[in-house]
Structures are given as structure tokens and as C-alpha cells.
Amino acid sequence: MTKAPNEPILIAGARLVDPASEHDAIADVLVKNGRIESVGSNLASDGARKIDASGLVLAPGLVDILVKTGEPGAEQRETLRSAGEAAAAGGVTTLIISPQSDPAIDDPAMVDFIKRRGREHAVVHIVPAGGLTKGLSGEHLAEIGLMRDAGAVLFSNGDKAVGNTAVMRNALLYAKGMKALVSARPIEPYLDANGVMNAGDFAARLGLSGLPAVAERIMVERDVALAEACGTKLLIDQLSTRAALDVVRRAKARGVCVHCSVSVHHLTLNELDVGDYRTFARLTPPLRTEDDRKALIAGIKDGSIDAMVSGHDPRPAEEKRLPFAQSSPGAVGLETLLAGALSLVHNEELGLHDVLRVLTCGPAQLLGLPIGEIKPGNSADLVLFDKDVPWVCDAAKIRSKSKNTPFDGRRMQGRAVMTFVDGCCVFGD
Amino acid sequence: MSDTYRKTFTGPHLLGIAGLNRLEVVALLDRAADFMALNRQRKKHSDELSGQTLINLFFEPSTRTQSSFELAGKRLGADVINMAINTSSVAKGETLIDTAVTLNAMHPDLLVVRHSASGAAALLSQKVDCAVVNAGDGSHEHPTQALLDAFTLRAHLGDLAGKRIAICGDVMHSRVARSDIILLTLLGAQVRLCAPPTLLPSHATDWGVEVFHDMKEALQDCDVVMMLRLQRERMTSACVPSTREYFRYFGLDRAKLRAAKPGALVMHPGPMNRGVEIDSEIADDPQISLITEQVESGVAVRMAVLTALAEGQT
Numbered sequence: 176m177t178k179a180p181n182e183p184i185l186i187a188g189a190r191l192v193d194p195a196s197e198h199d200a201i202a203d204v205l206v207k208n209g210r211i212e213s214v215g216s217n218l219a220s221d222g223a224r225k226i227d228a229s230g231l232v233l234a235p236g237l238v239d240i241l242v243k244t245g246e247p248g249a250e251q252r253e254t255l256r257s258a259g260e261a262a263a264a265g266g267v268t269t270l271i272i273s274p275q276s277d278p279a280i281d282d283p284a285m286v287d288f289i290k291r292r293g294r295e296h297a298v299v300h301i302v303p304a305g306g307l308t309k310g311l312s313g314e315h316l317a318e319i320g321l322m323r324d325a326g327a328v329l330f331s332n333g334d335k336a337v338g339n340t341a342v343m344r345n346a347l348l349y350a351k352g353m354k355a356l357v358s359a360r361p362i363e364p365y366l367d368a369n370g371v372m373n374a375g376d377f378a379a380r381l382g383l384s385g386l387p388a389v390a391e392r393i394m395v396e397r398d399v400a401l402a403e404a405c406g407t408k409l410l411i412d413q414l415s416t417r418a419a420l421d422v423v424r425r426a427k428a429r430g431v432c433v434h435c436s437v438s439v440h441h442l443t444l445n446e447l448d449v450g451d452y453r454t455f456a457r458l459t460p461p462l463r464t465e466d467d468r469k470a471l472i473a474g475i476k477d478g479s480i481d482a483m484v485s486g487h488d489p490r491p492a493e494e495k496r497l498p499f500a501q502s503s504p505g506a507v508g509l510e511t512l513l514a515g516a517l518s519l520v521h522n523e524e525l526g527l528h529d530v531l532r533v534l535t536c537g538p539a540q541l542l543g544l545p546i547g548e549i550k551p552g553n554s555a556d557l558v559l560f561d562k563d564v565p566w567v568c569d570a571a572k573i574r575s576k577s578k579n580t581p582f583d584g585r586r587m588q589g590r591a592v593m594t595f596v597d598g599c600c601v602f603g604d
Numbered sequence: 605m606s607d608t609y610r611k612t613f614t615g616p617h618l619l620g621i622a623g624l625n626r627l628e629v630v631a632l633l634d635r636a637a638d639f640m641a642l643n644r645q646r647k648k649h650s651d652e653l654s655g656q657t658l659i660n661l662f663f664e665p666s667t668r669t670q671s672s673f674e675l676a677g678k679r680l681g682a683d684v685i686n687m688a689i690n691t692s693s694v695a696k697g698e699t700l701i702d703t704a705v706t707l708n709a710m711h712p713d714l715l716v717v718r719h720s721a722s723g724a725a726a727l728l729s730q731k732v733d734c735a736v737v738n739a740g741d742g743s744h745e746h747p748t749q750a751l752l753d754a755f756t757l758r759a760h761l762g763d764l765a766g767k768r769i770a771i772c773g774d775v776m777h778s779r780v781a782r783s784d785i786i787l788l789t790l791l792g793a794q795v796r797l798c799a800p801p802t803l804l805p806s807h808a809t810d811w812g813v814e815v816f817h818d819m820k821e822a823l824q825d826c827d828v829v830m831m832l833r834l835q836r837e838r839m840t841s842a843c844v845p846s847t848r849e850y851f852r853y854f855g856l857d858r859a860k861l862r863a864a865k866p867g868a869l870v871m872h873p874g875p876m877n878r879g880v881e882i883d884s885e886i887a888d889d890p891q892i893s894l895i896t897e898q899v900e901s902g903v904a905v906r907m908a909v910l911t912a913l914a915e916g917q918t
Contacts, residue, residue: 309845316802316845320853348801352817353853405801581886 181559181598183207185220189228189559193235194528195536195548196537206555209598213551228559231592234545234554235535237512240436241331241358241412241523242487243505245576246292248277253461253489255289258509259297261574262600265510266558266591267485268299269539269546274306281306282318283325290326298601299594300556302544302597304329307357308345313337316346320353328542331358331412333457336394338364344401351407356542356574358410361394361419362460371500373446381452383500388462391497392418399423403431410541413486415460417470424479434541435479437471438486440506440581444468446582454495454502455570455581458486461519463582472524475533482538483530485512489577507575511582517562517589525561528582544564555598560591613912617729617736620745621786629790633755636901636908640755643679643904652911654681656713661703661728662739663689663719668874668899669739669749673716676906682714700724704731713917714910717741722779735913737906739889743777749873750783752905754791754885756898757828759867765792770822770864771813771852772798773832773881776805776843780873781825781832783813798822799854803834823863830871831856834881847880857883869894 184206191202191214203218204211239262245252255272262270272282272289280289286303293301305327309315319330330350336359337343343359350357367390372378374385395411399422403408414420416437423435440458445465448456455464474480488505495502508515516534519525539547546556570583593603613628621629641648642648657675662670670686677684689703698706698888700719707715715736717725722742729736740746754764761767769788775781775797788795789812797808798816809815816822823829844850851857861868870886870893878884885891 314842316842318845318849320845321849342842345802349843349845352800352802 179216181209183221183223184595184598185218185223185225186228186233186557186559187218187225189231189233191233191549192527192531193549194532195235196550197528198549199528204549204557206595206598209555211549211551211553211555214549224581226593230561231559232562233530233557233559234361235549236558236594236596237268237534238271238542238547239267239509239512240271240484240489240538240542242270242274242485242509243273243489245489246276247288251491251576253294255292255301256296257574258487259299259301261507261509262299263596264574264591264592265511266560266594267509268556268558268596269544270299270301270595271328271542272301272303273333274304274331275311277537279306279311279333280304280327281309281311282334283318283321284407286322286325286327290298299596303327304331306330307332308337308342311335313339313342316349317320319355323353323355329356329358329410329542332360334360334362336360336362336364340397340401343398344405347401347405347407347409351405356410358412359394359398360412361391361398361414363390363393366390366393370461372449372456373463375446375464377446377449381449388416388418388463388467389461391416391547392422395419395422399426399431399433402433408432409434410423413438413441413460413484414471414480415441415463416467420470420474420479424474427479429442435482435539436482436484437474437480438484439508439512442468442475442483442484443515443518444581449499452499453581454497454499455506455579455583457461457499457502457504458506458581459504472519475525475529480533481541483512483516483533485509489575490579491577495579499588503566506579506581507573507577510573511568511580511587513558513560514568514587515582518587520562521588528588555595557595558591559593559603560589564588564590566590613916616913616916618727618747618909619726619736619738619782619907621747621750621790624790626790629751629754629787632751632905632908632912633758635912636751636755639904639907643900648679649681650679651681653677653914654800656682656914657711658682658684658714658910659707659712660684660686660690660715660860661707661715661717662687663717663724663742666718666739666794668902669718672899672902673906674740676910677714679885679903680907680910687821694849700727701731704728708732708734714913717719731871735917737909737913740779742779743782744779745783746779747783748902748906748909749780750787751909752898752901753784753830753871753873755870755905756894756901757869759901761827763792764788766797767793767828768826769793769828769830770798771830771832772819772822772824772856773775774803774834774870775799775808775832775887776803777835777858778832784830785813789813793911796826798820800844819856823860823868826868828863828869829861829864830869831855831882833873833875851880855879855881855883856886867892869896871898873898
């Protein structure tokens with residue numbers, strides 16, 4: 176994507192919140208040649224274009240792990256271009272792309288393809304994740320080494336868990352030798368075969384088959400045990416239950432190199448949001464109970480959760496305008512990730528620092544990427560946002576090609592004003 | 605040949621390197637040196653085993669090991685018969701012990717056994733009255749291969765004490781690796797293993813070796829690089845993603861070999877998968893490749909083993 180010419184920019188007078196350095200004060204940031212040149216007060220503009228940012232918050236651009244688009248294979252859902260625009264509007268500057276496409280990203284040529292398409296079409300950074308197994312079938316190891324060298328930063332089996340424990344063990348062992356990060360979605364394939372929403376009283380009343388919370392816990396227990404035995408770094412992708420989080424918390428306490436992410440939807444919504452069979456609230460993992468939601472918030476507060484993600488999974492009307500059980504699970508989230516996260520701040524459930532940590536330096540450190548931090552020399556990937564501005568989420572106005580947001584109609588507070596990628600303004604100019 | 609070393613190796617069988625001491629190993633290697641000289645003469649005959657019967661009992665197909673033992677026996681004047689078992693009795697349901705008892709009734713003096721099950725040679729040795737040589741049992745040991753490797757290396761490097769030797773590839777399923785590790789460490793070499801973790805036993809670090817998952821790190825300052833065969837069935841299993849990825853990270857080529865000492869020697873127990881675990885350019889480089897020499901050493905080492913065992917019986 177051709178970006179605007181790289182003129183120097185001085186972002187002046189913003190409240191600079193950088194969780195990595197725990198900086199929180201009014202400061203100026205000078206951007207030159209796409210990088211952060213200096214951070215300080217009353218910086219001379221030095222011929223740079225000055226942006227008056229008083230009253231706004233300046234933070235590192237958000238890093239979103241395992242985003243699905245429809246490219247390649249289902250471009251009617253989303254392309255890298257449309258996902259990039261949605262991300263920019265949401266203050267997200269780096270997307271780790273899920274390998275779950277058609278065909279799957281399971282060889283170095285596909286990794287290269289995603290990188291190239293991202294470079295040419297998206298306004299934000301597009302970073303591919305590789306498949307953990309060939310075709311995400313859960314049977315044969317994918318070429319983790321070759322994909323790593325081609326630029327894949329983590330290895331995932333998409334929404335599908337590797338059901339065969341021996342294969343998962345081999346994948347973790349092999350990844351360790353390649354110094355690669357493995358991400359696992361904790362879904363026990365047999366218990367979760369037919370469910371469409373969280374198993375419990377509400378599902379029973381609605382007459383919908385349930386996805387039991389214990390299915391998630393079983394897989395987290397399994398994968399943490401395997402990672403511990405193999406000595407491999409593991410990311411549990413999108414936890415949703417208290418019990419599973421407890422497993423991760425205990426493992427971390429005994430020094431296991433395990434991390435976890437949680438989606439903004441699971442932090443802000445619960446199973447009751449399914450309401451009257453709203454298919455936009457059908458997600459994988461499903462929205463859980465209020466008790467689970469509160470446990471996840473506590474997990475962010477105490478540092479057990481490393482990353483908050485959008486869980487972006489675009490599904491067009493033809494996949495959602497169906498009876499609940501026949502609809503596809505998934506929600507778009509790139510554009511609402513920041514606002515959803517800020518609602519936790521406004522509801523006094525989390526502090527601004529807690530929220531920004533898991534959106535910026537948390538995921539960046541987990542991936543080992545030099546992003547998510549405002550310091551001289553780093554790429555100028557930044558978001559300038561109004562923390563307090565009220566607005567109403569209207570699915571029709573979402574930039575994604577698919578409009579399936581569970582926040583549709585919801586009153587939101589706070590949104591991105593400007594987004595910068597490599598020092599170029601990609602949104603809000 | 606002096607009597608002192610002749611009496612050093614006293615075991616009734618050669619089932620593995622484990623259990624041998626340094627003196628026994630050196631005695632066998634010294635003895636092999638004499639046969640090496642004999643094998644290079646035009647008349648390669650000795651009558652040390654004349655009148656004795658050697659049975660090659662191979663439950664797994666093998667070309668080089670079987671022919672090497674056959675040649676060793678014949679050059680020593682023994683009567684040699686080869687039994688390829690996979691096509692005969694076992695197909696009719698006979699157990700390993702049944703076969704052993706049957707063969708024992710034929711009064712062989714030496715029994716050379718290869719079997720796909722670890723421990724098969726040891727089991728057989730308990731049921732027969734003759735000397736048993738393990739020619740490879742499952743993923744356990746292949747002692748004559750280790751002896752011929754050590755013999756070949758001694759011919760080039762002299763004393764192996766302090767020499768750095770990297771063993772690379774499928775250690776997990778390799779009987780050659782297990783025997784080599786024991787033997788080379790016994791001779792004072794510093795052994796390193798290099799493979800993806802899926803092809804390494806989980807507790808290899810307890811074997812007195814250093815473990816690596818990166819070839820360049822593993823080969824740093826090595827005197828010798830020993831490549832192992834990647835069996836075809838492992839390539840498509842969950843152990844290794846593909847042959848191209850395996851060759852890229854674990855196949856020996858000129859670039860990776862540069863990490864080793866200049867002139868580092870290269871070995872392979874054969875048969876090789878060219879372009880999978882070793883580049884042809886390396887395998888065929890007479891300056892550094894000992895691969896054909898290993899085959900030559902094999903006959904001499906096996907002659908040494910057979911004569912030592914035969915003497916032990918008298």
C-alpha cells in the first residue's frame with residue numbers, strides 16, 4: 176500500500192501512556208523517517224508538521240494476535256485491505272494473521288504471499304502466523320522452520336485444536352528446536368463437537384446445545400502439561416473460562432513458559448448477550464457466564480493474561496442471517512477492540528494501564544517483536560485516541576466487509592482519532 | 605599377534621557395546637588392524653575359523669551388514685550360511701525362540717543376528733550354546749557398526765581422547781547412535797548430538813553428551829561429523845515436516861560443515877538418503893568422507909569379533 180510521504184510529525188501535548196515504560200504524562204513525540212525520533216516536553220517542531228493532541232491519549236499502536244480475514248479463499252468476508260482499514264480505524268497497527276484461510280498458511284510460499292499482499296494492500300503491518308500442522312488437519316507437522324525463516328511469528332492450528340495428543344507433543348517438541356512460538360486454541364474436539372453456545376441454564380432454556388466450560392479446561396490442562404514436559408513456550412489462544420485461567424495462573428506460578436490471550440468480547444459480554452438468538456453473539460469460544468467474565472478481568476489485573484485480542488472473524492450476512500445453530504460463529508472486532516477495552520476503564524473494572532498493556536507491549540513481548548512501545552528508534556506505530564467521546568456502535572458503519580459485531584447498537588465511549596503506521600497517518604487525517 | 609590382547613575380550617557373546625570395558629574395545633580394534641592388512645592382500649584367506657559354522661540370521665533385510673559378516677566368515681575359513689527369516693519360518697508362525705532352538709540343534713559355532721525388536725539378540729543368546737553377535741536389534745545396539753566407526757576414526761585421528769564428534773540425525777530410532785555414543789565416550793571423545801527434539805530421546809542429556817538442535821552450533825569446532833540415516837517412514841510421520849525442511853536445517857552440506865574444524869571428517873553408516881541427511885557433494889568428497897572406508901573397516905572389525913568369540917569358546 177502506498178502510504179503518504181513520510182514527512183516529520185510532531186504530536187504535541189497528548190497524554191502519553193506507554194505501558195512498557197510505565198510512562199504516563201503530558202509529552203510531545205517527534206516522528207522522523209517513520210521512526211520515533213524523540214520523546215519529551217516542549218520539543219521544537221523543527222519544520223515538522225505539528226499535530227495538536229491536547230486532551231487526547233497517545234499510546235503505542237495496538238497489536239492484535241490471530242486475526243482472520245477472508246484472504247485467500249473467502250474474500251467476500253474480508254480482504255487484507257479491508258481488514259487493514261478497519262484496523263487503522265480502531266488504532267490497531269499490527270495484525271498477526273491467522274493461518275486459517277483457504278488454502279491454509281502452512282508452507283513458506285503462503286507465508287510469503289500473505290506478507291506481500293499485506294505490504295501491497297494493507298495500511299497496517301500484516302504479519303503472518305503459520306499453520307502448526309499441514310492443512311491444519313492436526314495430523315502432520317507443517318514446515319515450521321521454513322515458515323519461521325519466511326517470516327511467520329507464531330504457529331497455530333487456527334480455531335481447531337490438535338486433537339491427537341501425540342501430534343501435539345511432537346509439534347511442541349519440534350517447535351522448541353526451531354525456537355518457534357506455538358499457539359493453541361483450547362477446544363476439546365469431542366466434547367465440543369455439536370455445541371453452539373455456552374452450556375448451562377441459559378442454553379438449556381433456549382434449547383441450544385452447549386459447549387461445556389470443562390472442554391476448555393481439559394485442553395488447557397493438556398497443552399500446559401505438554402508444554403511443561405517439552406520445555407516449549409506456549410500461547411493459549413483466547414481463553415474464556417475461570418477454570419482454564421486458573422490452570423494458566425498455576426502453571427505460571429511454577430515457572431512454566433505459558434501465556435494466554437483473551438478476546439475483548441469475552442471481557443465485555445456474557446452468554447446472556449445471546450439474548451433472543453442473536454447470531455452476532457455466537458462466537459468461538461462461546462460467550463461464557465458473568466462469573467467467567469469477572470475472572471478474566473481479574474486475570475488481566477493480576478498479569479495472568481498477556482494479551483487482549485479482537486478475535487476478529489468476519490462473517491457476512493449469508494453466514495449470520497440464519498437460525499442460531501446454523502449460523503457461523505465469529506465476530507468482527509478490529510474496529511471496536513479499543514472502544515471495547517476502554518469500556519472496561521469507564522466501568523471502573525480495569526485501569527487504563529492494565530488495558531493498554533495487554534493491547535500493546537503484552538502481545539509484542541510475547542511475540543518477541545520490537546513494537547508496542549514508544550521509545551526512540553522504534554517504528555512510529557501510534558494511536559491517538561479520545562478516551563471519553565461517546566458514540567453508538569452501528570454495524571452498518573463498520574469498515575470491515577462483514578458487519579457481524581456483537582456491539583451493534585451498544586453505547587460506546589472512547590475511540591481512535593488518528594492512527595500512525597511507520598510514521599504515516601493511516602486514519603483520521 | 606600377541607596373546608595378551610587376544611585374551612582381553614572374554615565375553616561369550618557380543619550383544620552390545622554397553623558392558624565392554626576400554627581394554628576389551630582396544631583389543632578388538634587392534635586385532636582388526638591385523639585383518640585390515642590381510643584384507644588388502646591378494647590372498648585374503650586365513651584358516652582361523654576353519655571347520656566352524658557361522659549362521660547369519662537376519663530377521664530384517666540388510667545388504668551391507670549381512671554381506672560384511674558373510675565375507676568376514678568366509679575369509680576366516682568358516683562355513684557360512686545366510687538365513688533370511690522374514691520369508692521362511694516366521695511367516696509360518698514360528699517364534700524367535702523356536703527358531704533359536706531349531707538352529708541350535710544344527711550346532712553352529714557363531715550366530716549373527718539382526719532383529720527388529722530391541723533385546724532380541726540377548727534373548728536368543730540365552731537359548732543357544734554358541735556365541736551370538738548382535739548385528740542390530742531394534743533401536744537398541746549395533747555394536748560392530750560402532751566398532752568399525754571407532755576403528756576408522758582411529759586410523760585417521762589416532763587417539764580419540766578429547767576429539768569432538770557430532771552425531772546428527774535420527775538418534776531416537778538409531779541403534780547405531782546408541783552404540784556409537786557409548787563407545788566413543790568410552791574412548792574419551794566428546795560426543796554431541798544434533799537433531800530436532802522429535803528425533804532425540806527425551807533424556808539424552810543424561811548420556812554424557814551435549815545436545816543441540818542447531819547444526820551450526822553443534823558442529824562448532826568438531827573433528828568429526830557422523831550423519832545418521834533418516835528412515836523414510838519418519839519423514840512422513842509427525843516427527844519431521846518434510847524432507848526439504850529436514851535437509852535445510854539438519855542435512856549436512858558445505859555451508860553447515862564450515863562450522864566444524866577445517867578438514868573435519870564425515871561419516872555415515874549407510875545406506876544414505878542423498879539430499880535428505882547428506883549432500884552428495886559432501887558424501888562423495890574423498891578428502892573428508894570416510895563413508896566407503898567405513899565399509900572396508902567393517903569386514904576387518906567383524907573378522908576380529910568373530911575370531912575373538914571363537915577363541916573364547918575353546
